[in-house]
Amino acid sequence: MLRDVWSGLREKVRVQLMPAEQVREMLQAAGCPTGPIEIGLRWDDFEATYSRARTIRKRYTGLDLAFETGILKECAGELFAPDGFWGRAAASHASADGTRVAGSFRRSGEA
Numbered sequence: 001m002l003r004d005v006w007s008g009l010r011e012k013v014r015v016q017l018m019p020a021e022q023v024r025e026m027l028q029a030a031g032c033p034t035g036p037i038e039i040g041l042r043w044d045d046f047e048a049t050y051s052r053a054r055t056i057r058k059r060y061t062g063l064d065l066a067f068e069t070g071i072l073k074e075c076a077g078e079l080f081a082p083d084g085f086w087g088r089a090a091a092s093h094a095s096a097d098g099t100r101v102a103g104s105f106r107r108s109g110e111a
Contacts, residue, residue, distance in 0.1 A: 002069070013062075020085050035089055043090055050076040 002009075018026075024034045033039050036046040051072065054063035066072040079086045 035093070037093065043093070046086070047076060047080050050079070 027034045036043060036049075041049070050063070051067075054061060054067055054072075063072065066075050078084050080090070081087045082091065
C-alpha cells in the first residue's frame, strides 16, 4: 500500500519538513541545545539512540516508518557517515577539541 501512495506522500512530507540545518539554526537562535554533547550524551552512544528513539512517542513517526520498511539502520548510517549530517558535526566537534568521536573516522558507506 505504501508503494502505491508514496509519490504523493513524499511530496506532502517534503513540503512540511524543514532542512535539518535550518532547524539547527532556529534552535541555536533560541538558545537551545543542538547536539548530543550539549545534553550530556557522549558521541559514542549517540548513534545507538536512533534505534531506540522511535519508542519514545506513542504516535507514528518517520522513525517508525523507516523501521517497518527495514531502512532505519541504513538511514542512521547515512546520517553518521563522514559526509552525513551527524558525521560532519562529529568531525567538527573533534577538530574543535581534539577528541575522537563516533562517525568522524568512518569510511564512506561504512555503517
